[in-house]
Amino acid sequence: MNVLLVYPEFPDTFWSFKHALPFQGKRSAYPPLGLLTVAAMLPARWQKRLVDMNVRRLKDSDLDWAEVVFFSGMMVQGPSMKQAIARSKQRGRRTVVGGPIASAADPAIAEADHVVEGEAEELIAGLAADLERGEARPHYKAPQLPDLTTVPLPDLRLSKLGNYSAMAVQYSRGCPFTCEFCDIIEIYGRRPRTKTPEQIAAELDRVYQLGWRGPVFLVDDNFIGNKKNVRVLLPRLVEWMRDHKFPFSLFTEASVNLAEDEELLRLMREAHFTRVFLGIETPVEESLKETTKFQNLRRDLLESVRLIQSHGIEVMAGFIVGFDNDPPDVFERQIRFIREAAIPLSMVGLLSALPNTQLWRRLKGEGRLLKESLGSNTLLDLNFIPTMDPQELIQGYRRILETIYSPREYFERAQAFLAQLGSSARAPIVFSDWMAVARSLWRQGLRSDYKKEYWKFIAQAARRHRQHLDKAITLAIMGHHFFELTWAGGSET
Numbered sequence: 001m002n003v004l005l006v007y008p009e010f011p012d013t014f015w016s017f018k019h020a021l022p023f024q025g026k027r028s029a030y031p032p033l034g035l036l037t038v039a040a041m042l043p044a045r046w047q048k049r050l051v052d053m054n055v056r057r058l059k060d061s062d063l064d065w066a067e068v069v070f071f072s073g074m075m076v077q078g079p080s081m082k083q084a085i086a087r088s089k090q091r092g093r094r095t096v097v098g099g100p101i102a103s104a105a106d107p108a109i110a111e112a113d114h115v116v117e118g119e120a121e122e123l124i125a126g127l128a129a130d131l132e133r134g135e136a137r138p139h140y141k142a143p144q145l146p147d148l149t150t151v152p153l154p155d156l157r158l159s160k161l162g163n164y165s166a167m168a169v170q171y172s173r174g175c176p177f178t179c180e181f182c183d184i185i186e187i188y189g190r191r192p193r194t195k196t197p198e199q200i201a202a203e204l205d206r207v208y209q210l211g212w213r214g215p216v217f218l219v220d221d222n223f224i225g226n227k228k229n230v231r232v233l234l235p236r237l238v239e240w241m242r243d244h245k246f247p248f249s250l251f252t253e254a255s256v257n258l259a260e261d262e263e264l265l266r267l268m269r270e271a272h273f274t275r276v277f278l279g280i281e282t283p284v285e286e287s288l289k290e291t292t293k294f295q296n297l298r299r300d301l302l303e304s305v306r307l308i309q310s311h312g313i314e315v316m317a318g319f320i321v322g323f324d325n326d327p328p329d330v331f332e333r334q335i336r337f338i339r340e341a342a343i344p345l346s347m348v349g350l351l352s353a354l355p356n357t358q359l360w361r362r363l364k365g366e367g368r369l370l371k372e373s374l375g376s377n378t379l380l381d382l383n384f385i386p387t388m389d390p391q392e393l394i395q396g397y398r399r400i401l402e403t404i405y406s407p408r409e410y411f412e413r414a415q416a417f418l419a420q421l422g423s424s425a426r427a428p429i430v431f432s433d434w435m436a437v438a439r440s441l442w443r444q445g446l447r448s449d450y451k452k453e454y455w456k457f458i459a460q461a462a463r464r465h466r467q468h469l470d471k472a473i474t475l476a477i478m479g480h481h482f483f484e485l486t487w488a489g490g491s492e493t
C-alpha cells in the first residue's frame with residue numbers, strides 16, 4: 001500500500017514564525033512529529049511519503065502515487081486541510097484524518113473518508129488492516145489514553161531536517177490543571193503520561209545520528225505536568241547532553257509553578273534548556289480565578305518570571321484578554337505586566353471558546369456562543385458574546401499589540417530581558433545561524449524602517465551583555481516576525 005502523509009499549511013500567525021524563518025534559510029518551525037510517529041506505526045511493508053505543505057506544495061503526482069492519504073493537524077490548519085482532502089478525493093484517493101482537528105469534529109474534515117478521534121497508538125494496527133481489506137470504517141475512536149512507553153521512535157527519515165528551524169521530541173501528553181479554556185485536558189486528559197528516560201535518550205540519539213545540531217523543542221503541553229517523572233528524566237538528560245558535548249539547546253512549555261521548584265530549574269539549566277513558554281494569561285486575579293487557573297495565583301507572577309529568567313532560561317509567554325472579569329483597564333495592565341516582566345516574545349490573544357472545552361460548555365449553557373472557534377486566538381474574530389463591549393475589546397487588544405510590538409518598546413523590553421537573564425546555556429552555533437546574522441544585519445540593519453532602534457539595541461547588547469549577543473540577534477529576528485504581523489497587515493492580528 002502506498003500511503004501519503006500530508007501536513008496542511010499553517011496560516012501566517014504569531015506561532016508560524018513565517019517572517020523569521022527566512023533569516024535562517026528555513027521553511028518551517030518543526031517537522032510534523034505526530035504524522036512521523038503515525039508513519040512508524042504503519043506496517044513496515046507499506047511505502048510511505050511525507051508532504052509537509054509548510055515546506056513544499058502538494059503536487060498532483062504525489063496524490064497519483066498514493067493509494068491512501070493520511071492527514072493530521074490542528075484546527076488552525078483546517079482551511080488548508082479541507083482543500084487538500086477535496087483534491088485527494090477528486091483524484092479518487094481514500095482519505096484518513098487524525099490529530100487534534102479530528103477530536104474537534106471540525107467541519108473542515110467533513111469530507112474525509114475515515115476520521116480517527118483521539119490518540120492513534122492503540123487503533124492504528126486495526127485501521128491499517130481494515131484499509132488493506134477495503135473495509136475501513138468511517139469513524140475510529142481510541143478506546144483509552146495510551147501508555148506512552150509503547151510509542152515508537154518517529155520515522156524522521158521521511159522529512160528533510162534541514163528545512164526546519166528546530167527538531168521536535170515529545171516527552172509527555174496531558175496536564176494536571178483545569179484551565180477552563182484549555183482543550184489539551186479534554187483531548188489528552190488530566191493525568192500526564194510520560195515516556196521513559198530511555199525512550200527520550202533513544203529519540204535524541206536518532207536526531208543526533210541524523211546530523212541535527214541546534215534547537216530541540218520538547219513539544220509537551222506541560223513538561224512538568226508529572227514532576228515525579230521529570231525529576232527522574234532530567235539527570236538522565238543532563239548526562240546524555242554531557243556525553244554528546246551539548247549538541248542541542250532545548251526549549252519547552254510548562255506551567256508557571258515551575259518557579260516553585262528551584263531544583264528543577266537548576267537541572268533544566270544544566271540540561272541546556274534555554275527557553276520555556278509559560279501560560280501566564282493575565283495579571284488580573286479575578287480573571288485567573290474565573291478561568292480556574294489557580295496555579296498562577298500561588299505566587300507573584302512577576303517574581304516567578306524573574307526567577308526563571310535568573311536561571312538563564314528565557315520566558316516566552318501567552319496572554320489572553322476577553323475574560324468576563326477583565327476590568328476596563330485590563331489592556332494597560334497587560335502592557336505594564338509584559339513590560340515589567342521583560343518578556344520579549346509575548347503571545348497575546350483574544351479568548352476563544354474551543355470546542356468541547358469547559359468554557360465552550362459554560363458559554364453554550366449561557367446562550368453566549370456565536371459560532372465555532374477557528375482554533376486561533378489571534379484572529380480578530382470573537383466566537384462568543386463577551387461581557388465587555390466587543391468593539392472596546394478588539395480595540396484594546398489591538399492597542400496591546402501595537403504597543404508591545406512597536407520596535408522601540410520591543411527592543412527596550414528585549415534589552416531589559418538581557419539585563420535580568422542569568423548565565424544562559426550556550427546554544428551550538430551552526431551555519432544557518434551565521435547566515436541569519438548576515439541577513440539580519442542586511443535586512444534589519446540596512447533596509448528596515450526601524451533600523452535606528454535595531455542598531456541601538458545591538459550596540460547596547462554588544463556593550464553590556466556581550467555573553468548574550470547571540471540571543472540578542474535571535475530576539476531581533478523574532479521581533480521582525482511580530483512587527484510584520486502587527487504592522488504590515490499580516491493575515492491575522
Ligand code: SF4
Pocket residue numbers: 175176177178179182183184185221222255279
Ligand atoms: S496549564 Fe496549560 S495545558 Fe494545563 S490545563 Fe492549563 S492551559 Fe491547559
